[in-house]
Amino acid sequence: LSAVIRTEEQERQRFAKELHDGLGPLLSVIKMLLSGFEEKNSPEVNDKIKGNLKQAVDEAITSVREISANISPHILNNFGLRDATESFIRKLRPAxxxxxxFKTNIDNRRFIYNVEVIMYRVICELINNTLRxxxxxxxxxxLQLQGDVLYLEYEDNGMGFDVKQAESDGGMGLSNMQYRLNSGNGDIKISSESGRGMIARAFIKCK
Incomplete structure (x- = not known):
């Protein structure tokens, strides 16, 4: 009974992480696109926002299906890490x-599922934190590949925050990112100061 309870709890935690890391960033994109849709915009801008909004909603629906079916993210399966990241970023441009x-040297190279999905989720979560x-x-x-290690350096010019306080509060998805990267023999370090933005450096082994 104890083993069953532990297994069920682990599954609940895993689904919670998938919902938070997968749907959270997409819903933030949808919210931002909706806030950018205004009558004062030109018809071309609003049409572009509507197109990106429809795509984001479609991806959110797909993400729900993938989570419920316990399969890998559709966008990563079809396009790989670079194109999936670029696609996510393109949705934010009208905002x-x-x-x-975004710069990278991985081109169209594909990695094993764990590497692609972990790094993609981490990038999306970092962007989501910046937006929110x-x-x-x-x-x-x-995002740079050096040997068998994929390195990420992420930086924003925002208001900054107390890293230790955020870690102790368990907010901003920091524990989720740490958990994901550790599971792939990787890690993440975040540095930030009030008024000086933040820098996150992460890595994951590709083999």
Whole structure:
């Protein structure tokens, strides 16, 4: 009975992480796109926002299906880590006040499922945290493959926060990111100061 209870609790925690890390960023994108839809915009801008909004909603629906069926994210299966990240970022471009610079050397290289989904979730969670909490205008994402290790450096120019306090509060998905990366023989370190934005450095082994 104890083993069954532990297993059920682990499954609940896993689904909670998938819902938080998978749907959370998409719902933030939808909210931001809706806030950017205004009558004062040109018809072209609003049409672009509507198109991206429809795509984000479709991906949210797909994500729910994938979580319920316990399968990997559709966008990663079809396009890989680079294209999935670029697709997520493109949805944010119509949102006013956010500039996102993404560079990588992985090109179209594919990695094993765990590596792709873990790093993708971490990137989405970091972006989601910036959108929700940082009041930033710039995000920089640098994803580099060196040997058998995939390195991520993420930076925003937001208001910053107390890292130790955030970790102790268990908020901002920090424990989820740490848990995911540790499960893939990786890690993440976050540094931030009030008024000076934040920098997150993460890595995961590809083999």
């Amino acid at each position: 006013e006040g956010i500039s996102i610079n 909490h940082a009041n930033a205008s710039k995000i920089s994402i640098d």
